[in-house]
Amino acid sequence: MAELKERNPRAWRRRLRFELAAVASIEHYTAVLGQWIMDNRRLDEAGVDPTMLDLLRWHGAEEVEHRSVVFDVYKAFGGGYAMRVLAWVVSLFFLYWALIGGSLYLLRQDPTITRRVTFPRVYRSYRRSVRRGTVPGVFRLLLGEAPVYLRPGHHPSKVCSTPRALEYLKTSPAARSAGYDPY
Numbered sequence: 307m308a309e310l311k312e313r314n315p316r317a318w319r320r321r322l323r324f325e326l327a328a329v330a331s332i333e334h335y336t337a338v339l340g341q342w343i344m345d346n347r348r349l350d351e352a353g354v355d356p357t358m359l360d361l362l363r364w365h366g367a368e369e370v371e372h373r374s375v376v377f378d379v380y381k382a383f384g385g386g387y388a389m390r391v392l393a394w395v396v397s398l399f400f401l402y403w404a405l406i407g408g409s410l411y412l413l414r415q416d417p418t419i420t421r422r423v424t425f426p427r428v429y430r431s432y433r434r435s436v437r438r439g440t441v442p443g444v445f446r447l448l449l450g451e452a453p454v455y456l457r458p459g460h461h462p463s464k465v466c467s468t469p470r471a472l473e474y475l476k477t478s479p480a481a482r483s484a485g486y487d488p489y
């Protein structure tokens with residue numbers, strides 16, 4: 307990137323804007339997922355390990371809390387709507403790979419899973435979990451958010467709840483056991 311900046315500053319700015327737009331789009335999804343995990347009660351009912359659930363919710367709250375940063379930097383760099391749409395399309399492929407490929411990879415590394423991890427087996431289990439409400443539906447998430455994120459006047463502050471995220475960050479069991487006292 308530094309070499310490109312020297313050689314062709316215009317191309318460097320274009321590439322920087324594109325990368326910012328791609329990350330802004332990914333941040334939209336991490337924020338939506340963050341809100342989802344904070345609000346989801348099915349996971350508690352399903353008996354998910356409370357420490358792991360708190361860890362995920364804390365991270366979800368943190369994603370909601372900083373959801374506007376990259377979007378605002380993109381705008382400050384003069385980023386426009388067309389590049390935002392293009393970067394969204396590219397980021398969908400990345401997210402698809404990260405969510406599906408990443409899950410398969412992690413399942414294959416888990417020594418507590420004794421059955422062979424195959425795509426059809428994982429897919430069936432994933433569908434069951436979506437029906438139970440303990441996992442978000444990936445396709446609905448990726449494409450269902452398109453009308454929200456691609457609205458020309460969209461801003462991250464219009465989705466998810468900052469007060470809810472800040473409240474969770476203050477009262478998370480892990481934050482409290484680490485000695486954080488908000489009151």
Ligand SMILES: [Fe+2]
Pocket residue numbers: 333336369372
């Ligand atoms: Fe983030």
